[in-house]
Amino acid sequence: MSRREIASLGENETIDEVYLVSSKQLRPNRQGNLYLQMQISDKSGQVNGMMWNANDHVYRKFEDGDYVRVQGTSQFYNGAMQIIVTSLDRVDPKDVDESHFVQLxxxxxxxxxxxxxxxxxxxxxxxxxxxxxxxxxxxxxxxxxxxxxxxxxxxxxxxxxxxxxxxxxxxxxxxxxxxxxxxxxxxxxxxxxxxxxxxxxxxxxxxxxxxxxxxxxxxxxxxxxxxxxxxxxxxxxxxxxxxxxxxxxxxxxxxxxxxxxxxxxxxxxxxxxxxxxxxxxxxxxxxxxxxxxLMKEDVNTDSPWTIYHSSIGRKLYKGEPSS
Missing domain, CATH: 1.10.3210 (Hypothetical protein af1432)
Structure with missing residues (x-):
């Protein structure tokens, strides 16, 4: 089975894949319930990951920079892809093909x-x-x-x-x-x-x-x-x-x-x-x-234009999709 790279994820896809996880934060929502926010990446790109109803035990299951088997569902939020995580398990680096994560x-x-x-x-x-x-x-x-x-x-x-x-x-x-x-x-x-x-x-x-x-x-x-x-x-x-x-x-x-x-x-x-x-x-x-x-990771795969990026104040023109 082929690997599900970050850049190839579409909306509402079921995810069960090993990724690199970093920038983890355990935060309370407005009701005081804890959720886990993190960056999920491989060499093709990175997305935001959210795990609702998290706790300190889940937070301590892995460290920033660990390889983690992520299970969940992909979705668009504010024009960007993210993963709603349902399960996280740390993976031994010896069992990981690092070529999926190394750019150079x-x-x-x-x-x-x-x-x-x-x-x-x-x-x-x-x-x-x-x-x-x-x-x-x-x-x-x-x-x-x-x-x-x-x-x-x-x-x-x-x-x-x-x-x-x-x-x-x-x-x-x-x-x-x-x-x-x-x-x-x-x-x-x-x-x-x-x-x-x-x-x-x-x-x-x-x-x-x-x-x-x-x-x-x-x-x-x-x-x-x-x-x-x-x-x-x-x-x-x-x-x-x-x-x-x-x-x-x-x-x-x-x-x-x-x-x-x-x-x-x-x-x-x-x-x-x-x-x-x-x-x-x-x-x-x-x-x-x-x-x-931004063009490579754009979620508007069927459009010649990217989504609007507030950080640069514009959309970007990718050109018509090649047939």
Whole structure:
């Protein structure tokens, strides 16, 4: 019997399948009765799960990031798919085919890591090359960087997602700089590499995807600046000379301004050409991926349009279904 992937679920289908469960919360309703809310996912997507008349015993049957056999019924609610869960049982990971839950396999991670190192080591600026090298030779850092997601929901929200996002963004920067000779190619490339580095500590991804305490209290932009300061000091020892402070300042400015606007979480708006370019290119990559995921997971399977998404203020046109 074929596996029932999240993305293929229709309305009022009977569910009996193993999924990854995270973000569990035991909540009271208006009458004071407890219900369990959770995120249910596989590599095809994720949906909200609701279990009515739950209790503390059910809540403690599994932890965030566990594989769980979910029984219940799918339904549309406010234009989105969800699963009304009737039964939950934790499944031993040894009995699970992890390929159903992994977006990027080991070979793909290794390929992306090789591309990342190749682009960084090809930079002409020796100071920026030494700075990048201090990250690349730090195996503990690289292991975490290659495993981290780029987010918990909106884009590249899976193990290896940060690496994939960064490598793709670096390739995009290399593609556009020939048309803008006034932009420093190496500086923009190192900005693409460093802009989200703080996410290795901002996010928690050992079991499920969530925010760490440090991530919620400080955030990846500030955390990224701290990482750059640390590696800049190491790079001066590696290169045997001081890195120009203006150069380090420009790199840190790209990190703190890459969200583009103060209301989007940037403590500073872009004030250099490289920071401006990084903001637009990062937004492009993130939005193309996240909007594409909304189209892929859309419940309006018979319509060329997605449902209206309040988070982006629009519906999306998917095109006429192929015959």
């Amino acid at each position: 396999g080991g070979a793909e991670i290794d390929r992306l890591r090789g591309e990342l190192a190749g682009m960084l080591r090809a930079m002409k600026n020796p100071h920026l090359r030494n700075l990048a090298e201090c990250f690349l030779i730090d195996e503990e850092f690289m292991q975490r960087f290659c495993r981290a997601p780029a987010g918990v929901k909106n884009h590249h929200a899976y193990h290896g997602g940060l690496l994939e996002h960064v490598v793709n963004l670096m390739k995009v920067t290399q593609a556009i700089v020939p048309f803008y000779p006034q932009v420093d190619a190496d500086l923009l490339l190192i900005g693409a590499f460093t802009h989200d580095l703080g996410k290795i500590d901002e996010l928690s991804y050992d079991k499920g995807l969530s925010y760490s305490d440090e991530g919620q209290l400080i955030g990846h932009l500030v955390m990224g600046v701290s990482l750059i300061d640390q590696k800049a000091a190491e790079a001066e020892k590696l290169g045997g000379e001081a890195i120009p402070q203006e150069l380090v300042l420009r790199v840190k400015h790209m990190v703190v301004s890459h969200h583009g606007k103060l209301e989007f979480g940037s403590p500073k708006v872009p004030m250099t050409l490289e920071a401006l370019a990084l903001n637009y290119l990062d937004t492009l990559d993130a939005h193309v991926i996240s909007y594409g995921q």
